[in-house]
Amino acid sequence: MIKPAKRLKSVKEYYFSIKLREVRQLTAAGKPIINMGIGSPDLQPPSQVLEAISNSLGDATAHKYQSYQGLPELREAISGFYKNKFSVDxxxxxxxxPLMGSKEGIMHVSMAFLNEGDKVLIPNPGYPTYTSxxxxxxxxxxxxxxxxxxxWQPNFEELDKLDLSDVKIMWVNYPHMPTGTNATLETFEKLVxxxxxxxILxxxxNPYSFILNDKPISILQVKGAKDIALELNSLSKTFNMAGWRVGMLLGNATYINEVLKVKSNMDSGMFYGIxxxxxxxxxxxxxxxxxxNKIYQERRNLIWQLADKLDATYSKNATGLFVWAKIPKGKKSEEVTDAILYDNDIFITPGTVFGSQGEGYIRFSLCVTSEIIKEAIARL
Known part of the structure; x- marks a missing residue:
């Protein structure tokens, strides 16, 4: 057998890849599993968007290789969106x-700026992909x-006590996943x-700004942010286009150009219709x-009822596509979620997936219908 690369010893298969395989096996065995674990929007993209992609398929260049930087009009639309929603020029x-999903951007940014042995500040709890x-x-x-x-804001006194000499990048994620906490402009100013x-770059x-959030903000609103900051965003959650793989990276032209060097060697451009x-x-x-948000508000209210059934507590000020809930003291996250899966046929994510600071918490997704959430409540 050919041995795999040594780098694979440092990572494991993604939790959801493993657990969803188990969920599929349980479903195949006849279990009526309710999946409240993953944030894959179940709602349809806007009808105008579906019409636009359909109408584009006959265009002369629709099926050719596309620019690594995307269509000029797509970059204009992204720029206009940031101006309109965040007052960012x-x-x-x-x-x-433009990116083929923001997850791609995490890899491209890392490849563009990190050398072997560099250090990276990663939030705990936080998105596991930053670590992998x-x-x-x-x-x-x-x-x-x-x-x-x-x-769930960075503690800058603690950060300043760390040995930061080899740190090259710091990942932040607001509105925060998994907790749903929003940043403040003060936090962004301190980060810059x-x-x-x-x-440190x-x-x-920032893919959750417009879900159940009255005051979306961007780190690029801070004066001088472009000197040291980049922002990732995505259409996956905001417009129910997760499978389309459309993301974006914004910031200083010099930094963007370094990322483009990586990206242009990794793909052949985003499909024209998308x-x-x-x-x-x-x-x-x-x-x-x-x-x-009317739909998500109704679902979240029901998820709160579901959390109440488990004696779990939560913040009603949280935003985003999930409900982050604290389970009773003394209980372990994975023990609780496994018991619910095997006893009630409901899959909920344990907080430990997102780091050691997630112990004692569980996460519910809002990507299920109100009727299904009511069924879950009934099972408990």
């Missing part, structure tokens, strides 16, 4: 890079703890100042967000 020619990609490129994760006591002080991963659909989505009125 960007140059669509040099400060905007860091290890795959030969860098070293350096976890910084977030806690409920500090409203922290990055400049220690010469700050990257905010770009046309994305352009339409980015130009929708606020009515789209209002109507989506």
């Amino acid at each position: 960007t140059n669509p020619e040099s400060e905007v890079l 990609v860091t290890k795959l490129v030969g860098a070293e994760p350096l976890f910084y703890n977030l806690s409920d006591a500090n409203n 100042a922290f990055g400049k002080k220690h010469n 700050i990257i905010n991963d 770009q046309k659909g994305a352009i339409e989505a980015l130009q929708l009125s606020d009515d789209w967000f209002i109507n989506q």
